[in-house]
Amino acid sequence: MRAAFPGALPALRAVLREALGLVYPPNCAGCGGATADPGALCPACWSALRLIEAPLCPRYGTPFALDLGIGPLLSPRAIAEPPVFARARAVALYDGAARSLVHRLKYEDRLDLAPAMARMMLASGRELIAQAECVVPVPLHRWRLWRLWRRRFNQAALLGRPIAKAAALPFRPGALARVRATRSQVGLSRAARATNLQGAFRVPPAARASLQGQRVLLVDDVTTTGATANAAARALLRGGAASVDLLTFALVAQEAL
Structure with a gap:
């Protein structure tokens, strides 16, 4: 009626x-x-908030301390250790207010923070979003979702969904699966993190057709060493994606240059 x-x-x-x-x-x-x-x-x-602004490394998105005024420059790490993903961007360095936001979302069940964080990510990642064809969140293993009281939800999906909606892009949480339960990355070295994540992600057979030739925007809450994003991007590329860009809310301070 x-x-x-x-x-x-x-x-x-x-x-x-x-x-x-x-x-x-x-x-x-x-x-x-x-x-x-x-x-x-x-x-x-x-x-x-220590917002990340230009000048920054076009590959890792890490900020430079000085603007040399000579155009885009790769960071020493991007030259020595090129990432699997094409480009990465983040809103802020992972300390102070940014750390508080991430922790409240992830560990205090403050799901209401996700829309505000996603709006900031939309602004910081506008260049990547403009060229993306779909949004894929970094998945959690089902054991973490079901067994750990601190992970009753996937924070990457909470951030990725409003980003996809605002950008009118397909949101594909099923395009990537975490097929191996890995140990916590906290406290591990960069090399140990990479080893820990080997073979952890896979594109399910049912998702391969929709992923073929797509420019994927991979979404997560924090970039630490880039090991998780590299492992996820590698799986997406093997599954048929044309390219993978990474957008996160925060970047650990030690990644700044």
């Missing part, structure tokens, strides 16, 4: 949102303090 007044329902929703805001005032996504808009950052947390 249609409403007698077409504009009544949107107006009612607006009133309900306003009433809810009076009972539960919007708070900062970073520190929990009061803010004007839900999911926004307060001025203190926003200023505490």
